[in-house]
């Protein structure tokens with residue numbers, strides 16, 4: 001007759017084994033982001049991290065549609081992605097020049113991408129176009145605040161809305177006959193947002209950009225919950241007259257920290273010195289390193305991906321009601337982060353306060369007065 005103590009110890013040991021396997025990812029094995037033989041629509045693909053994302057997805061066997069404004073830069077990014085193709089004879093590449101801040105342009109580019117893709121909406125859509133114009137709020141025009149929101153929030157919201165509509169409510173309704181069982185048409189779709197670590201912690205100098213990337217994060221969180229309605233309806237026996245899509249839809253966000261990209265160089269033109277000071281210790285990644293980190297997060301099946309240690313730490317420190325990638329690791333990370341903040345917050349605040357005390361009132365653009 002086993003006593004209570006040995007039953008307790010056994011249960012505890014089983015729990016430890018379970019948690020260890022969970023942490024090692026044994027319950028989440030395999031690549032959750034298969035791109036081979038599939039088509040990716042990627043905005044902001046002509047230079048910066050987007051160019052590397054296109055190339056790395058190409059090397060994994062994806063066909064890629066590259067979107068940005070400047071055609072000659074798109075052409076060179078397309079040639080680069082093509083040169084790294086895994087199966088050059090079957091993978092295809094296409095470029096679309098569009099300003100993604102326009103709602104109409106998002107409609108056009110998705111329609112053009114679908115036609116080019118043989119009438120199928122691309123299976124993976126990644127809204128990556130974005131850039132930051134950092135400055136103190138009181139030195140920023142309302143026009144800049146709005147255009148930052150247009151590019152870093154609205155562009156993603158337009159494309160997300162168009163894409164989800166095209167996937168879930170196609171003009172030609174899904175019929176069971178048209179679906180090849182177990183084939184591409186049933187493989188999950190992926191909608192991916194490129195946000196920023198700034199969505200977890202905003203600091204002096206990003207008053208126009210930070211809120212846009214936070215709004216994007218909130219959009220992704222809401223959609224991540226909302227999409228379950230459609231994924232659930234697929235398994236329903238209740239007929240509403242609207243045929244469900246034959247696939248699940250997955251939503252993801254990636255949160256880069258500093259990327260050494262043309263966009264980051266551009267930031268230098270308006271970035272306040274105190275922002276430089278706050279960012280001085282931040283880890284910086286090359287475009288390729290950051291692209292790899294994003295794709296690895298997607299391959300792990302993670303809903304949200306920090307691309308370096310700082311972004312990972314900030315992610316777990318501000319989980320709120322956001323879906324967890326791994327309950328054990330994310331909760332432990334949360335505990336660590338809450339201790340780290342005890343030191344980081346006074347440091348951030350002290351630096352900004354100290355700057356004001358030393359340098360005095362900041363100069364302001366005269367045209368803003």
Ligand SMILES: NC(=O)c1ccc[n+]([C@@H]2O[C@H](COP(=O)([O-])OP(=O)(O)OC[C@H]3O[C@@H](n4cnc5c(N)ncnc54)[C@H](OP(=O)(O)O)[C@@H]3O)[C@@H](O)[C@H]2O)c1
Pocket residue numbers: 043044045046047048049050067068069070071073098099100101128129130131132151152194195196197255256257258259260261262263264
């Ligand atoms: N760099 C960083 O440190 C950093 C940190 C965190 C997050 N991020 C985010 O990561 C993403 C990539 O950043 P990055 O630094 O690699 O960007 P980047 O070097 O500035 O490149 C931006 C890309 O977006 C395109 N683009 C810009 N405005 C556009 C518009 N209105 N319509 C269509 N395409 C447009 C650009 O091409 P065209 O100019 O030809 O249109 C280019 O392909 C962005 O969403 C950015 O906000 C960057």
Ligand SMILES: *[C@@H]1O[C@H](CO)[C@@H](O)[C@H](O)[C@H]1NC(C)=O
Pocket residue numbers: 070071072073
């Ligand atoms: C596109 O980029 C090229 C190469 O950097 C540049 O020469 C050209 O002026 C740009 N075109 C536009 C329309 O901005």
Ligand SMILES: *[C@@H]1O[C@H](CO)[C@@H](O)[C@H](O)[C@H]1NC(C)=O
Pocket residue numbers: 264265268276
């Ligand atoms: C941006 O400016 C800072 C300080 O002014 C400088 O140290 C840094 O090298 C510059 N970075 C880029 C990418 O131009």
Ligand SMILES: *[C@@H]1O[C@H](CO)[C@@H](O)[C@H](O)[C@H]1NC(C)=O
Pocket residue numbers: 296297298300302305306325326329330
């Ligand atoms: C996926 O998320 C888990 C839990 O947060 C994390 O430990 C893991 O490193 C992530 N994987 C990648 C490749 O980012």
Ligand SMILES: *[C@@H]1O[C@H](CO)[C@@H](O)[C@H](O)[C@H]1NC(C)=O
Pocket residue numbers: 135136139270271272273362363364365
């Ligand atoms: C405000 O903007 C002007 C023009 O871009 C710039 O010269 C100035 O340094 C900015 N002021 C501060 C405090 O950043």
